Amino acid sequence: MSGVLPLSSREDEPFIGAGNGDSLAIEMEQETSTSTSSGGSSRKKNSRLKCFGVDLSPDNVAVAMVYFVQGVLGLARLAVSFYLKDDLHLDPAETAVVTGFSALPWLVKPLYGFISDSIPLFGYRRRSYLVLSGLLGALSWSLMATFVDSKYGAACCILLGSFSVAFSDVVVDSMVVERARGESQSVSGSLQSLCWGSSAFGGIVSSYFSGSLVDAYGVRFVFGVTALLPLITSAVAVLVKEQRVIGQARGPNVPLGNSSFLKSSKENIIQLWNAVRQPNVFLPTVFIFLWQATPQSDSAMFFFTTNKLGFTPEFLGRVKLVTSVASLAGVGLYNGFLKNVPLRKIFLATTVTGTVLGMTQVFLVMGLNRQFGISDEWFAIGDSLIITVLSQASFMPVLVLAAKLCPEGMEATLFATLMSISNGGNVLGGLIGAGLTQIFGVTKDKFDNLAALIILCNLSSLLPLPLLHLLPRDDSDTASKVKM
Numbered sequence: 001m002s003g004v005l006p007l008s009s010r011e012d013e014p015f016i017g018a019g020n021g022d023s024l025a026i027e028m029e030q031e032t033s034t035s036t037s038s039g040g041s042s043r044k045k046n047s048r049l050k051c052f053g054v055d056l057s058p059d060n061v062a063v064a065m066v067y068f069v070q071g072v073l074g075l076a077r078l079a080v081s082f083y084l085k086d087d088l089h090l091d092p093a094e095t096a097v098v099t100g101f102s103a104l105p106w107l108v109k110p111l112y113g114f115i116s117d118s119i120p121l122f123g124y125r126r127r128s129y130l131v132l133s134g135l136l137g138a139l140s141w142s143l144m145a146t147f148v149d150s151k152y153g154a155a156c157c158i159l160l161g162s163f164s165v166a167f168s169d170v171v172v173d174s175m176v177v178e179r180a181r182g183e184s185q186s187v188s189g190s191l192q193s194l195c196w197g198s199s200a201f202g203g204i205v206s207s208y209f210s211g212s213l214v215d216a217y218g219v220r221f222v223f224g225v226t227a228l229l230p231l232i233t234s235a236v237a238v239l240v241k242e243q244r245v246i247g248q249a250r251g252p253n254v255p256l257g258n259s260s261f262l263k264s265s266k267e268n269i270i271q272l273w274n275a276v277r278q279p280n281v282f283l284p285t286v287f288i289f290l291w292q293a294t295p296q297s298d299s300a301m302f303f304f305t306t307n308k309l310g311f312t313p314e315f316l317g318r319v320k321l322v323t324s325v326a327s328l329a330g331v332g333l334y335n336g337f338l339k340n341v342p343l344r345k346i347f348l349a350t351t352v353t354g355t356v357l358g359m360t361q362v363f364l365v366m367g368l369n370r371q372f373g374i375s376d377e378w379f380a381i382g383d384s385l386i387i388t389v390l391s392q393a394s395f396m397p398v399l400v401l402a403a404k405l406c407p408e409g410m411e412a413t414l415f416a417t418l419m420s421i422s423n424g425g426n427v428l429g430g431l432i433g434a435g436l437t438q439i440f441g442v443t444k445d446k447f448d449n450l451a452a453l454i455i456l457c458n459l460s461s462l463l464p465l466p467l468l469h470l471l472p473r474d475d476s477d478t479a480s481k482v483k484m
Contacts (some may be wrong), residue, residue, distance in 0.1 A: 061171045062239040064198040066130065067178040069232050070165055071202025071324070076141065078316055079211045079222040080158065081302055088151050091444045096434035098155050103430070105163035106423040109416035113169040120245040122263060129171050130237035137164035138228025145223035161230075168233050170416045171481070175240070177403050177415045192399045193335040200331060203324030211317020241352065275414055283470040285421050288398055290464040291347070292425030297361075297434040297457045300442045300450055304365065308447055309376050322381050323388040330392025343397045348393035351461060357387050358458040367452045398422060399475045401472070433457060 049056040056064075084090045088216060112129075120126035140161035148154050176191050213222050275281060305311040311319075338346055360383050363369045369379040404417040436456065440449040 067198040069198035075206035102158040133168035134234030200328035207321035214313040221240035326388035334396040369452035
């Protein structure tokens with residue numbers, strides 16, 4: 001959705017109860033099994049730890065931890081914003097462009113999926129790439145903490161960090177898709193809830209400190225601490241249960257010159273195209289792209305709240321804490337009440353409600369909230385909380401739909417393709433927002449037309465709604481098999 005998260009990004013929390021017998025709280029279930037032998041029988045008790053209704057097997061723990069790292073990397077999000085604004089002296093439009101540029105690795109996720117599915121690295125398709133992704137992420141933030149001193153260097157390092165997260169995201173998504181294939185919408189929704197709940201929890205862990213550390217120690221220190229976090233991704237790779245691919249005894253398995261590899265690559269590309277072009281995949285993808293591609297005003301609002309209203313990094317860290325909790329609440333809202341609701345109704349309700357609530361940012365810009373006795377700080381917190389809940393709840397069915405459409409054998413590639421198209425829409429929306437920011441004359445110290453920019457961005461989010469018929473009507477439509 002466009003421009004509805006004024007003070008936070010993805011992104012990514014005490015657990016909140018959900019209905020329909022599922023619980024967001026971590027629960028312990030005791031099972032009793034009977035084993036029979038020639039000498040008699042004995043009873044064994046097996047404990048299964050569950051979260052969001054999903055068994056916490058080593059594989060699932062690894063997936064949850066990678067998503068947790070994605071959330072906890074938000075520790076540097078505010079530091080990056082203040083670094084671009086105060087140290088590099090960029091204006092809102094330039095900041096939006098740098099942010100959009102750094103998201104480019106998320107647009108070619110199918111390539112990572114293809115590499116992960118087709119090219120074993122040191123004998124493994126999942127483990128090795130998780131280790132490599134973590135190391136690259138640590139390198140990118142280490143450079144930000146030490147050598148980077150230009151907008152081009154910052155953009156390249158942020159790009160590298162974004163690449164490491166995107167690649168690890170593809171790897172764990174393929175593991176999730178393998179488990180979701182053939183399951184009901186409810187089970188698939190629980191798997192996605194575990195993933196995004198972990199990300200939201202990671203956001204909580206880092207939220208408050210993201211602002212206070214910038215205030216106390218500066219952005220370079222925060223970048224240095226952030227450099228340690230991707231190493232968690234490398235560490236949890238050992239939990240992934242994966243059979244070693246028979247091939248070279250040592251070294252990477254990269255048979256690029258092998259004719260069988262080239263043939264396999266061609267077949268995978270054809271298989272991907274055959275899957276994407278089918279109406280039950282293509283039409284929902286078109287809607288998701290357009291839904292994400294509406295313009296955003298996030299960068300302009302960040303400059304307004306910091307330069308005009310004087311919000312400090314510490315306060316914005318508190319706002320991020322609230323939005324992280326709200327993100328988890330959005331996951332709980334979907335998991336408890338919406339995962340069995342038709343997609344069309346979810347998108348319609350959350351988009352319209354989010355648009356109306358997004359308009360309330362105009363109150364903050366024009367100072368109308370003070371006439372009702374509401375301070376700028378409390379208004380910003382309340383507005384961000386409600387809008388984040390709706391945004392997260394509306395994005396969950398996108399993930400469920402994409403996961404259920406993936407055929408066996410190319411889970412990472414097709415899921416990554418669908419998510420890349422969605423991310424492409426989001427990047428396009430950010431770039432359109434940057435252009436509108438420039439056209440409306442909103443700069444680092446001039447906000448006369450910011451209210452008009454906010455209204456336009458929020459109203460534009462209603463434009464894709466006439467295309468809701470492109471989405472499947474119900475779970476049976478969503479579960480349609482992709483014919484290869």
